[in-house]
Amino acid sequence: MSTSEPALAVELSGITKRFPGVVANSDVNVAVRTGTVHALVGENGAGKSTLMKILYGMQRPDEGTISIDGSPTDLTTPADAIAVGIGMVHQHFMLADNLTVLENVVLGDEPRSGGGIDFKAARTKIKDISARYGLGVEPDRLVDELGVGERQRVEILKVLFRGARILILDEPTAVLVPQEVDELFGNLRELKSEGLTILFISHKLDEVLSVADDITVMRRGTTVASVSPGEVTARQLAELMVGSALPVPELRESTVTETPVLEVEGLTVTSPDGRAVLDAMSFTIHAGEVLGIAGVEGNGQAELVEALMGIRPLQSGRIMLQDKDITKLSTRKRRDAGVGYVPEDRHRQGVLLEATLWENRILGHQTRAPSARGLLLNRAGARADTERIVEEYDVRTPSIDVAAASLSGGNQQKLIVGREMSGDPVLLIASHPTRGVDVGAQAAIWEQIRKARAEHLAVLLISADLDELIGMSDSLAVILRGKLVASYDPTAVTPEELGSAMTGAGDGGPHD
Numbered sequence: 182m183s184t185s186e187p188a189l190a191v192e193l194s195g196i197t198k199r200f201p202g203v204v205a206n207s208d209v210n211v212a213v214r215t216g217t218v219h220a221l222v223g224e225n226g227a228g229k230s231t232l233m234k235i236l237y238g239m240q241r242p243d244e245g246t247i248s249i250d251g252s253p254t255d256l257t258t259p260a261d262a263i264a265v266g267i268g269m270v271h272q273h274f275m276l277a278d279n280l281t282v283l284e285n286v287v288l289g290d291e292p293r294s295g296g297g298i299d300f301k302a303a304r305t306k307i308k309d310i311s312a313r314y315g316l317g318v319e320p321d322r323l324v325d326e327l328g329v330g331e332r333q334r335v336e337i338l339k340v341l342f343r344g345a346r347i348l349i350l351d352e353p354t355a356v357l358v359p360q361e362v363d364e365l366f367g368n369l370r371e372l373k374s375e376g377l378t379i380l381f382i383s384h385k386l387d388e389v390l391s392v393a394d395d396i397t398v399m400r401r402g403t404t405v406a407s408v409s410p411g412e413v414t415a416r417q418l419a420e421l422m423v424g425s426a427l428p429v430p431e432l433r434e435s436t437v438t439e440t441p442v443l444e445v446e447g448l449t450v451t452s453p454d455g456r457a458v459l460d461a462m463s464f465t466i467h468a469g470e471v472l473g474i475a476g477v478e479g480n481g482q483a484e485l486v487e488a489l490m491g492i493r494p495l496q497s498g499r500i501m502l503q504d505k506d507i508t509k510l511s512t513r514k515r516r517d518a519g520v521g522y523v524p525e526d527r528h529r530q531g532v533l534l535e536a537t538l539w540e541n542r543i544l545g546h547q548t549r550a551p552s553a554r555g556l557l558l559n560r561a562g563a564r565a566d567t568e569r570i571v572e573e574y575d576v577r578t579p580s581i582d583v584a585a586a587s588l589s590g591g592n593q594q595k596l597i598v599g600r601e602m603s604g605d606p607v608l609l610i611a612s613h614p615t616r617g618v619d620v621g622a623q624a625a626i627w628e629q630i631r632k633a634r635a636e637h638l639a640v641l642l643i644s645a646d647l648d649e650l651i652g653m654s655d656s657l658a659v660i661l662r663g664k665l666v667a668s669y670d671p672t673a674v675t676p677e678e679l680g681s682a683m684t685g686a687g688d689g690g691p692h693d
């Protein structure tokens with residue numbers, strides 16, 4: 182190596198990883214320069230998570246080598262990865278709400294030699310790291326009191342505390358509002374200016390172009406391009422990912438009718454400590470209308486969806502579906518009345534990971550065609566319909582007989598949306614329907630929802646992706662502390678305006 186070549190923090194060479202029926206990584210080559218932000222992009226199922234799991238010692242490659250800071254390294258467990266300075270910030274935060282930042286940070290990092298934890302030293306170290314990288318983390322705050330962006334900074338601090346010099350971030354901006362994304366990117370620039378290296382997975386190509394120094398593109402299990410942000414547009418990057426030209430989005434046409442489908446009046450839900458988490462909320466969604474709800478996570482979105490689905494009891498209020506009072510109906514009866522439901526947490530509520538794809542087609546649909554014939558399950562009907570979903574939603578899978586766990590996250594999501602859109606629902610309640618889904622699949626899901634909306638589907642759309650909310654909604658509201666505080670015209674509002682209203686910093690927006 183000549184001295185002019187840059188030092189590499191990570192070099193993955195010829196990595197191949199096979200699963201039954203699938204080659205998840207095939208001769209993958211990635212070179213990450215020390216002290217840079219490196220983005221990894223690619224369609225759902227392209228092999229990004231598998232590669233990061235290999236780098237973090239969670240999976241073993243069948244072939245290939247990993248070099249860290251120029252030395253070939255064998256990583257068999259995450260402990261090995263941590264020992265060579267690799268840290269991973271997962272998409273789903275793993276912090277205990279009822280503990281302080283300090284307790285969370287030292288948790289799992291107790292001295293192996295026995296003896297107590299030196300909290301005083303740990304507190305000082307947290308303050309030092311926080312100040313050094315501008316993270317603004319206070320050791321004695323209760324995690325429960327922290328917002329999403331702050332929790333993410335605690336997760337970052339936690340890996341820095343353990344000595345990480347190379348940070349892997351899995352879709353770090355998926356849960357953030359625009360202002361928080363800017364802050365995070367500020368933090369990443371700070372980290373890299375101190376010589377740290379950041380490797381992150383993202384589906385948001387504009388963000389990738391704004392923060393990354395280098396971009397590696399994966400397609401169908403292998404690395405197909407390595408580009409710098411100055412060389413490509415977001416569209417060209419998307420085309421590198423999918424390997425073909427993208428369709429041009431069609432113009433929006435209103436399909437909203439005068440017929441109410443969902444009428445919610447005075448919906449109030451209280452938490453066990455008596456706080457109103459939904460505060461007398463009222464709204465109507467008409468046939469052919471998408472009502473988008475923007476909000477920082479934790480402002481009542483989850484409770485609203487659960488109340489509408491009959492999963493969470495109401496303090497007071499009334500829910501009408503097509504002029505029928507469904508307030509007291511069970512979840513099953515609501516589904517039977519034509520409500521499709523894409524839950525926020527796909528692993529807890531959306532799929533059974535150990536069940537096959539066609540068995541998952543039946544989940545929540547046991548009493549309806551094509552999964553049921555009278556009182557009996559219709560196996561052939563469910564199988565045929567699963568084949569249809571795999572085809573229409575482009576679910577990348579070797580067959581419908583594999584376990585849902587073996588699909589990439591985005592492909593699991595496509596399966597859920599396909600299932601919930603089948604059987605012509607009258608109302609779709611969708612929480613983050615395209616979270617973790619690549620641009621091509623996202624366009625396909627949007628297209629299916631638009632098609633159904635043109636045929637009078639009413640949709641409640643909750644999303645952290647403001648472009649999705651603006652692009653899909655006919656009406657747009659902001660939820661803050663359990664109330665709808667502002668309504669916007671989606672054709673006129675900007676993501677920044679929405680972001681301000683979501684954090685309570687806006688002027689309330691033009692009410693209609």
Ligand SMILES: Nc1ncnc2c1ncn2[C@@H]1O[C@H](COP(=O)(O)OP(=O)(O)OP(=O)(O)O)[C@@H](O)[C@H]1O
Binds near residue numbers: 201224230588618
């Ligand atoms: N444990 C496993 N068993 C079997 N197949 C797997 C397993 N993990 C991943 N795969 C397969 O490997 C391929 C790559 O998946 P991976 O999760 O790495 O993709 P990804 O690029 O991270 O996708 P996404 O953007 O949807 O998260 C997919 O076809 C997936 O179905």
